[in-house]
Amino acid sequence: MKIVSKYLALVFFCVLLHIGCSQKTAPQKINSTPFVKGADISWLPQMEATGYKFYNDNGVQEDCFKILKDHGINTIRLRTWVNPSDNPASGHCSKEETVAMAVRAQKWGMRVMIDFHYSDSWADPGKQNKPAAWEGHPFPQLLTDVYDYTKAVMQALKNAGIAPEWVQVGNETASGMIYPEGSTQHWDSLAQLINQGYAAVKTVSPATKVILHVDQGNNNQRFRTWFDSATVNGAKFDVIGLSYYPYWLEGKPDYTLSIDDLGNNLKDMATRYNKEVMVVEVGGEDFKVQNTYDMLVAVMQKVKAVPNGKGLGVIYWEPEGARSWSHYGLSAWGDNGRPTKALDAFLVE
Structure with missing residues (x-):
């Protein structure tokens, strides 16, 4: 009997231990999706059409997508214009x-982000020109224009089997978009335009996250002013997107003078608005390869340091856009048709 009693006591103890352990909550990963290591390569079709050849680190000609993937890139960002010209x-x-392009990206196992400029060409802090086809439309019609165009692109993507993980409603909209009605001088109207884009995205792809995007990611006051206004006026969004180009800051200072400000702003945006954040555009001078490499590593570290997993990732703007073809000085590609060491930053864990 004593042996049985000891045995029963042991079983009872084990049951209690099991119950106690099972009631403990296992640690949960707040953001289990892979860190975004991205590239906006919207120039690629034109580069290929003009005969530009891409070579890997060993000098062997390869598909640009493969070269990017071999350097750690897992996400492709693509801009889209309403009625663009065929200017190279x-x-x-x-x-x-x-x-x-989105179909190609998906075939390479890449995640996809779409960047709506709501223009026929470049939209950025210096210009947000209305598409020519929308000129003269009264404001209610502009709201319909934004919704219909956004929905049409999203539906075309869906029909091709693409559900973008993220969509930007507007590009670098520090001063607004679709001038003059959607400038920040008319925040109520701007918020309505944003919300039409948001609604169109969600109608076609409810799981897609909508990004609102402002430049000068190190400038906290710029971001607080903009997103406070967006919030007060009821603009809908899921993610805060930032650009960070030390080259374009006044005086073209080295990144080391602004990187901490970027990190602090990322944390403030995530906390102040309870949103995820992402550096959706970054770039450094192509001839300062080591400096650009170091800058990219530092930017990724700052994004990863955002609390609660709210820092989603970093996207290089046109790394493949070699100066010899584009005359753009902030790519990560050399005159020899190969990526520079700067792109190796995306291989750093």
């Missing part, structure tokens, strides 16, 4: 070309 530098990026 400031044209293309039509709905059809964007869909075709």
